Amino acid sequence: MLTGLLGGSFNPAHGGHRRITRFAIDALGLDEVWWLVSPGNPLKSGKDMAPLKARLRSAMEQARGAPIVPTAIEQQLDTRYTVETLAKLTRRYPRRRFVWLMGSDNLAQFHRWKHWRRIARTMPIAVIARPGYNADAMTSPAMAWLRRYRVSAASIRKMGAKRLGSAPALVFLRFDPDPRSATAIRRADADWAKQYRDTPLRDRLTFRQIPGQQIKGQQTKGRDA
Secondary structure, X not given: OEEEEEEEOOOOOOHHHHHHHHHHHHHHOOOEXXXXXXXXXXXXXXXXXXXXXXXXXXXXXXXXXXXXXXXXXXXXXXXXXXXXXXXXXXHHOOOOEEEEEEEHHHHHOHHHOOOHHHHHHXXXXXXXXXXXXXXXXHOOHHHHHHHHHEOOHHHHHHHOOOOOOOOOOEEEEOOOOOOOOHHHHHHHOOOHHHHHOOOOOEOOOOOOEOOOOOOOOOOOOEOOO
């Protein structure tokens, strides 16, 4: 199984997340993509962050009918940084081959992430273009190091049939702009999460029940230094 990993707050998930994921699946020949719904992100203020259950439920609604698996597995793994999450996932699922998916806005600051070179050596990285960020991404310190490892999308597709032992590998995917954003959704409806308040929820990947509120002070899945 060639599995893409897309991390984010999904606060809330929306059609733009689904669209870029379907694009990556087609471009890279992925069997499915896991949406890693963050229990909490140190790079983002928690002031307007909805409870994990609401964000995961919104992700499940957007993923319906697609080869997308939203999961809060990082809460179970008890990892704070991406490098820790990926290490545990590769050990837990040795028969799967993973590709890390991220937008060009993240590539622009990738050099600030904890052990970012180790992340690049763990699995191939696919960067999806985002308007307004591509120039910064292409001139970033991380890109200066990763540029020598650029490959085509076709080479990632071929890797799906064999063991992925060729990381670092970076593919840059051009994508039509999508105007949708979680920020705009929250501005239009600050109480969007209330509709999920009393809805029972079980994680499709871990089969664990998701509590209704975030654990106070919890900060996992940090995409930072």
